[in-house]
Amino acid sequence: MSETAAPATELASQYIAQVTGDLDANLKEQERISAEIASLQEQLAALQHDHGVLVSMQQALGITQARSGSAAESRSAVVPSPRRKKAAAAAGGKQKTRKATAAPAKKAPRKSAAKTTNAAKTANTPKAADLTLVELIRRHLAEQKEPRSAAEISTALGQAHPDRDISPKVVRVTLEGLVAKSGAERSKQGRSVFYSAPAQKDAPAPEAETQAETTAG
Secondary structure (H helix, E strand, O other), X not given: OHHHHHHHHHHHHHHHHHHHHXXXXXXXXXXXXXXXXXXXXXXXXXXXXXXXXXXXXXXXXXXXXXXXXXXXXXXXXXXXXXXXXXXXXXXXXXXXXXXXXXXXXXXXXXXXXXXXXHHHHHHHOOOHHHOXXXXXXXXXXXXXXXXXXXXXXXXXXXXXXXXXOOOHHHHHHHHHXXXXXXXXXXXXXXXXXXXXXXXXXXXXXXXHHHHHHHHHO
16 A cells, blocks of 8 residues: 555656646746736837827928828829810810900909909918918017027917917927028027027118219219
8 A cells, every 4th residue: 555655646746846837937927928018018109109209290390291292293293184175175165256255355354353363362371270380480480579488489389279289399399490491590598598580681771772872883
């Protein structure tokens, strides 16, 4: 009895040791995978945040509108007008010319001129929603009498355009871009940085021009 019980006890202890070791290995593997998942989630969140900032900067610099405009131009250039419509318009135009000669010629130009004037006004006055962030900042600086900080400009634009997501960081980057292109001026007061519209050069006085012409003559 004692001889058969000894091998069974040793076999049971081996199984217990193996199961315990496998269980520890399983727990360690779970901890390792959980740590990797947490790290990947942090990386994904950082990439999503950077993507949002880059999209805002792209919109601020007008890159999206430039690409869409070029695409629209290429489409309009590729699609030809149908020939049948041109032929029908040319045939109908000959018949309408006789009737048009009998109609008074004074009223038509006035209506067409009024339509073209209204169309020109609507085309030259874009809506605020269609303006890029660069154009909004330029208009805001032109309306200010004193330099403003990036935070003040961002707050003012956010209140004036609540439907747009205007980030202070993007506003600061856009202002620095305007300064680099001489579209704005930057000044410092202590540690604070302020921005203003570029100073306009004064035109020479009429008296100075006449004196210069007299001297030259």
